[in-house]
Amino acid sequence: MGTVVDIVGNEEAGVDCIISHKAADPVVYQLARVDGNGRLVPATEDEVMAVEDLLEDDKSNVSTLDTGQILECSRNGSEGQPQLEVLESGTEKPNIPPDPTIDSEEVDVQPKERIPSLVRHTSDGSVWQSGNPGECSKTSSGLDRSKTNSAFGTGLKPDFSLLNGEIHLDNLSVKDLQETFKATFGRETSVKDKQWLKRRIIMGLTNSCDFSTTSFVIIDNRVVKKQKEETCESVDYSVLVDCVVTSAMESHESPSTSHDKQSEIHSIANGTNMESSTFQEKCGSKDAETEERSAKRIRKPTKRFIEELSEGESRDSGAKIVSSVKHPAYDQPSAKVCARPVQNFGLDRRYLTRKDSLGGSGIQIPYVSRVRRSRPRENFMTLMKLQPSREGISTSLEKNDVASSTQLDNGSWDNAPKNSLSPRWIQEPPVVASERSTPYSERKTVQLEEEVKLRNVESYRNNSDEEVVTVPTANGGMRRKHHRPWTLSEVVKLVDGVAKYGAGRWSEIKRLSFASYSYRTSVDLKDKWRNLLRASFAEMPTGNGMHSSRKQASVPIPAAILSRVRELAEIQTHVPPSLSYCKLAERKMGIIEKIKEIEAEMARTQKNKATEYHLGQLKAKIAKLRTQLLEPPKGSSGAGEGFEVTKFGHGRVALIGFPSVGKSTLLTMLTGTHSEAASYEFTTLTCIPGIIHYNDTKIQLLDLPGIIEGASEGKGRGRQVIAVAKSADLVLMVLDASKSEGHRQILTRELEAVGLRLNKRPPQIYFKKKKTGGISFNSTLPLTHVDEKLCYQILHEYKIHNAEVLFREDATVDDLIDVIEGNRKYMKCVYVYNKIDVIGIDDVDRLARQPNSIVISCNLKLNLDRLLARMWEEMGLVRIYTKPQGQQPDFSDPVVLSSGRGGCNVEDFCNHIHRSLVKDVKYVLVWGTSARHYPQHCGLSHTLQDEDVVQIVKKKEKEDGGRGRFKSHSNTPARISDREKKAPLKT
Ligand SMILES: Nc1nc2c(ncn2[C@@H]2O[C@H](COP(=O)(O)OP(=O)(O)OP(=O)(O)O)[C@@H](O)[C@H]2O)c(=O)[nH]1
Numbered sequence: 008m009g010t011v012v013d014i015v016g017n018e019e020a021g022v023d024c025i026i027s028h029k030a031a032d033p034v035v036y037q038l039a040r041v042d043g044n045g046r047l048v049p050a051t052e053d054e055v056m057a058v059e060d061l062l063e064d065d066k067s068n069v070s071t072l073d074t075g076q077i078l079e080c081s082r083n084g085s086e087g088q089p090q091l092e093v094l095e096s097g098t099e100k101p102n103i104p105p106d107p108t109i110d111s112e113e114v115d116v117q118p119k120e121r122i123p124s125l126v127r128h129t130s131d132g133s134v135w136q137s138g139n140p141g142e143c144s145k146t147s148s149g150l151d152r153s154k155t156n157s158a159f160g161t162g163l164k165p166d167f168s169l170l171n172g173e174i175h176l177d178n179l180s181v182k183d184l185q186e187t188f189k190a191t192f193g194r195e196t197s198v199k200d201k202q203w204l205k206r207r208i209i210m211g212l213t214n215s216c217d218f219s220t221t222s223f224v225i226i227d228n229r230v231v232k233k234q235k236e237e238t239c240e241s242v243d244y245s246v247l248v249d250c251v252v253t254s255a256m257e258s259h260e261s262p263s264t265s266h267d268k269q270s271e272i273h274s275i276a277n278g279t280n281m282e283s284s285t286f287q288e289k290c291g292s293k294d295a296e297t298e299e300r301s302a303k304r305i306r307k308p309t310k311r312f313i314e315e316l317s318e319g320e321s322r323d324s325g326a327k328i329v330s331s332v333k334h335p336a337y338d339q340p341s342a343k344v345c346a347r348p349v350q351n352f353g354l355d356r357r358y359l360t361r362k363d364s365l366g367g368s369g370i371q372i373p374y375v376s377r378v379r380r381s382r383p384r385e386n387f388m389t390l391m392k393l394q395p396s397r398e399g400i401s402t403s404l405e406k407n408d409v410a411s412s413t414q415l416d417n418g419s420w421d422n423a424p425k426n427s428l429s430p431r432w433i434q435e436p437p438v439v440a441s442e443r444s445t446p447y448s449e450r451k452t453v454q455l456e457e458e459v460k461l462r463n464v465e466s467y468r469n470n471s472d473e474e475v476v477t478v479p480t481a482n483g484g485m486r487r488k489h490h491r492p493w494t495l496s497e498v499v500k501l502v503d504g505v506a507k508y509g510a511g512r513w514s515e516i517k518r519l520s521f522a523s524y525s526y527r528t529s530v531d532l533k534d535k536w537r538n539l540l541r542a543s544f545a546e547m548p549t550g551n552g553m554h555s556s557r558k559q560a561s562v563p564i565p566a567a568i569l570s571r572v573r574e575l576a577e578i579q580t581h582v583p584p585s586l587s588y589c590k591l592a593e594r595k596m597g598i599i600e601k602i603k604e605i606e607a608e609m610a611r612t613q614k615n616k617a618t619e620y621h622l623g624q625l626k627a628k629i630a631k632l633r634t635q636l637l638e639p640p641k642g643s644s645g646a647g648e649g650f651e652v653t654k655f656g657h658g659r660v661a662l663i664g665f666p667s668v669g670k671s672t673l674l675t676m677l678t679g680t681h682s683e684a685a686s687y688e689f690t691t692l693t694c695i696p697g698i699i700h701y702n703d704t705k706i707q708l709l710d711l712p713g714i715i716e717g718a719s720e721g722k723g724r725g726r727q728v729i730a731v732a733k734s735a736d737l738v739l740m741v742l743d744a745s746k747s748e749g750h751r752q753i754l755t756r757e758l759e760a761v762g763l764r765l766n767k768r769p770p771q772i773y774f775k776k777k778k779t780g781g782i783s784f785n786s787t788l789p790l791t792h793v794d795e796k797l798c799y800q801i802l803h804e805y806k807i808h809n810a811e812v813l814f815r816e817d818a819t820v821d822d823l824i825d826v827i828e829g830n831r832k833y834m835k836c837v838y839v840y841n842k843i844d845v846i847g848i849d850d851v852d853r854l855a856r857q858p859n860s861i862v863i864s865c866n867l868k869l870n871l872d873r874l875l876a877r878m879w880e881e882m883g884l885v886r887i888y889t890k891p892q893g894q895q896p897d898f899s900d901p902v903v904l905s906s907g908r909g910g911c912n913v914e915d916f917c918n919h920i921h922r923s924l925v926k927d928v929k930y931v932l933v934w935g936t937s938a939r940h941y942p943q944h945c946g947l948s949h950t951l952q953d954e955d956v957v958q959i960v961k962k963k964e965k966e967d968g969g970r971g972r973f974k975s976h977s978n979t980p981a982r983i984s985d986r987e988k989k990a991p992l993k994t
């Protein structure tokens with residue numbers, strides 16, 4: 008099996024080395040050394056390095072041939088020098104002794120027999136052939152094959168000396184033609200068909216399929232076309248082999264499946280089952296048929312065939328891909344030939360010809376890959392993936408011939424140099440020097456994943472906008488739809504995004520991680536993640552550690568990514584309770600960003616008559632976003648992690664303020680409840696309630712953690728603090744008198760941001776949504792801030808198109824928005840300036856004169872009673888003392904009413920005592936400030952005032968029995984029959 012293909016003397020190395028490669032793997036070579044016993048011993052690394060340059064130089068001499076065939080010998084050194092032999096052997100065969108006869112036979116081959124090649128060597132393995140129809144250009148490997156093929160058929164060699172001079176094929180007899188055939192091909196033929204013989208001879212002599220020339224002049228073994236004055240340098244015998252083989256392909260093309268045809272090609276290619284003479288006979292017998300079929304275009308290999316090729320290739324890992332282009336100009340009559348080597352046939356297609364490694368005969372099997380507008384074909388990618396070396400399509404990207412290779416990858420072969428004068432058939436097995444010493448099986452495990460990544464990235468990168476198509480939509484428009492496959496980098500981005508933001512937050516991942524990938528929508532991300540999950544939980548891949556899902560075999564996903572996906576999926580199925588809060592926070596972050604953007608836009612916009620509508624719309628947008636901030640997340644109960652303090656007493660007062668302003672100190676002073684007070688910020692971290700007993704009432708005072716700017720957005724648990732404040736009846740905004748005045752505005756802004764309106768009353772705007780009728784806009788007075796158009800725009804922003812709006816005051820846009828929102832809370836607030844002991848009297852006076860303000864000092868206990876009184880006043884508590892009939896009023900335990908807690912009229916008072924009392928009340932007697940005289944008979948609607956005394960007069964039960972003077976006061980039954988009969992009179 009080990010066949011010497013090249014022998015070179017290696018003087019410098021000083022060792023006998025045999026370069027062998029697999030018969031089934033013409034691209035993997037291995038250096039071997041002949042030891043004393045004639046066995047082949049694997050060469051050491053030093054020996055390999057020593058002859059590496061020789062291998063580089065003599066690539067053209069190394070041919071991929073059928074097993075057992077001597078290809079070519081050249082001698083760089085003198086005889087007797089250590090020889091370097093290139094063996095064609097699949098595996099190391101140390102036990103096979105070298106055949107001396109083979110060696111000697113090879114040595115006999117003179118270098119002068121080497122036929123110069125018409126083609127130049129390419130290092131990348133890509134192939135480009137000139138597009139002149141009818142001209143066959145072959146590789147040197149093809150040359151060697153033809154030579155060998157003709158040699159082993161009969162053992163004869165072509166002898167051009169017999170043909171010296173001028174030859175006219177048309178004038179020759181059958182016998183002369185047979186002689187010429189023998190001289191041309193080195194073997195005899197029994198075919199007597201003149202036409203067949205002429206064609207074969209012309210092909211052999213001209214290395215082309217142009218049969219127009221039948222006269223030749225052969226001078227010094229060089230064939231000169233007489234008619235065209237064209238010199239065919241060095242008859243390329245390789246043409247014959249490929250032509251014959253191609254002819255065989257055509258002639259054996261039966262109605263059977265193409266798979267059968269390809270299998271037959273394999274058997275031909277092996278060269279062991281069929282001799283070339285058999286080819287000739289078959290070709291001869293079916294010449295006419297073949298000619299007819301040759302007019303047909305080369306058929307596209309079936310999918311099954313491609314798959315089988317890829318499988319076989321993955322097994323032997325020795326194949327290589329070369330490319331060729333089929334030209335469309337194959338329309339000349341002379342082009343209808345039996346032999347049809349792989350040429351440039353088409354502009355719109357590219358043909359990848361694959362050198363069949365099984366036979367090593369270098370059959371060019373056309374591999375069709377259409378210029379696809381959609382996702383790369385699965386099998387195509389499979390073939391690419393399984394390319395063992397960098398000689399494949401994608402590898403050509405990395406080679407020098409960037410232009411053509413890029414065209415290949417882009418599928419833009421139209422721009423390829425079709426008229427290139429230098430067809431670039433490869434002449435050597437496509438193994439780079441660095442890879443030659445390393446078997447692919449070793450490299451595969453190390454590099455495959457990386458190579459596949461690179462290839463995919465490259466190939467997908469080139470799939471630019473052509474993957475995007477426009478599809479008509481139902482409403483007649485056009486929508487861009489893309490079919491871009493996912494690249495590994497995108498998959499990694501997606502996995503990172505999910506790890507960072509969580510699965511399900513596709514819009515966020517899209518916005519933050521896929522901002523530059525405009526063609527990826529959040530739905531795409533979701534779908535891809537779902538597919539990744541399926542792939543990760545499917546059977547884990549083995550072998551190369553890559554996984555390809557059924558749909559996306561073209562995107563092999565490394566096992567590491569899949570395992571990461573599985574990890575994330577497992578983590579996120581056990582969602583910790585706090586994650587919902589985190590998700591909420593993340594969602595709100597997006598809203599906050601939007602709010603800030605709009606605020607910035609508002610700040611940029613000048614305020615004038617022209618922009619007021621735009622500003623009004625922006626305000627409405629902000630209000631909507633702020634409302635979204637307050638909304639609980641969907642699916643949750645709405646109960647967040649807050650300060651849960653039960654309401655107690657007659658009123659609730661919340662202490663709001665920046666940290667370390669003295670809130671806890673104030674609480675301690677007013678209620679007696681200890682709350683930690685210290686000179687550092689955020690001493691208090693939760694809500695601490697206390698009770699103030701004041702004026703026979705109990706007031707709950709809440710000490711809260713300090714809030715900072717941004718509290719409305721959640722900073723420092725500010726939202727929880729504000730939520731508690733919202734539940735209070737009164738807010739005491741504690742301020743440090745020694746600090747900036749700005750604190751008050753900041754805190755006011757923060758509270759207003761969450762819908763609190765301090766010291767304001769609800770706007771006098773009547774607003775009611777309707778189902779039809781459009782928008783009715785009215786006002787009871789001239790409006791200076793809002794007009795009808797602005798009102799319409801704001802309502803439109805809220806998608807309200809039917810409503811009734813009536814302005815009863817000159818309200819602003821903000822007031823209108825508040826009314827539309829309907830969720831504002833109007834609270835009273837007292838600004839308490841603490842620590843007045845550290846500021847001057849002037850400042851104290853100035854602060855004390857501000858509206859709704861009071862100045863105190865906790866340390867010095869200054870003005871605390873005034874503070875309580877102010878609190879009481881602001882809370883509007885109403886104490887009602889009850890007076891039982893005929894008794895003294897009970898002044899010890901008043902009923903405390905307030906307008907904030909149900910109202911202050913007689914009915915509220917009755918309800919406060921008991922819900923069922925109202926229906927029994929006949930009237931009430933009122934003593935106090937609300938009564939015009941003592942006692943005043945009042946009904947249920949009478950408004951009570953603080954410290955009123957009320958006596959309730961209930962209805963009598965008897966009053967239900969009749970009306971006025973018709974009321975019945977006797978106990979006798981109304982019906983006569985029910986009355987007790989009197990005893991009969993005694994007579
Ligand atoms: N000079 C002066 N210092 C005061 C007064 N009231 C409180 N302080 C001091 O201010 C500091 C902060 O007091 P806290 O009651 O802890 O303030 P706080 O607002 O509860 O602080 P946080 O709990 O962190 O929000 C303490 O060192 C108090 O002694 C005051 O009226 N005058």
Ligand SMILES: [Mg+2]
Pocket residue numbers: 670671672682683684690691710711712
């Ligand atoms: Mg505190």
